Amino acid sequence: MSNTRRYIIDEQGERIGVLLDLEEYQQLTRLTLPDAELLVGLSEAELQALAYSALAPAEQNRLDDFLARNADGQLPEADQVALDHLLHYVDQLTILKTRARYTLAHHAGTLSSS
Numbered sequence: 001m002s003n004t005r006r007y008i009i010d011e012q013g014e015r016i017g018v019l020l021d022l023e024e025y026q027q028l029t030r031l032t033l034p035d036a037e038l039l040v041g042l043s044e045a046e047l048q049a050l051a052y053s054a055l056a057p058a059e060q061n062r063l064d065d066f067l068a069r070n071a072d073g074q075l076p077e078a079d080q081v082a083l084d085h086l087l088h089y090v091d092q093l094t095i096l097k098t099r100a101r102y103t104l105a106h107h108a109g110t111l112s113s114s
Contacts, residue, residue: 039103047107051100055090062086 004024008017020028039047055063066083069075075083 035106037099037102038106039099042100042103044104044107047100047104051097051104053093053097055093059086059089063090 004021006019007015008019010016039050042050054060063083063086066075066079066086069079070083
């Protein structure tokens with residue numbers, strides 16, 4: 001950001017306003033949250049990593065095992081509970097990945113419209 005800020009000062013010498021150059025204004029307005037689904041505070045590289053993340057291999061193997069045994073009707077109740085928790089975790093990961101992709105798309109649209 002540039003440092004070409006000018007302050008509006010009242011009669012007592014108190015700063016009551018600020019004038020920004022257009023570039024600084026545009027950068028600051030991009031920082032506001034127009035949408036609660038946007039992920040903030042992450043770099044583009046971090047958002048990319050998150051958007052393309054996957055379940056850890058050990059957890060994916062565990063999920064595959066649970067699903068196969070569940071399809072065969074051989075899943076005990078305790079494992080059914082574990083499967084439900086794991087599916088909830090997968091759902092949350094999917095939501096987070098989608099929000100990362102959404103944020104990346106928002107940044108791309110914001111940058112191309114500037």
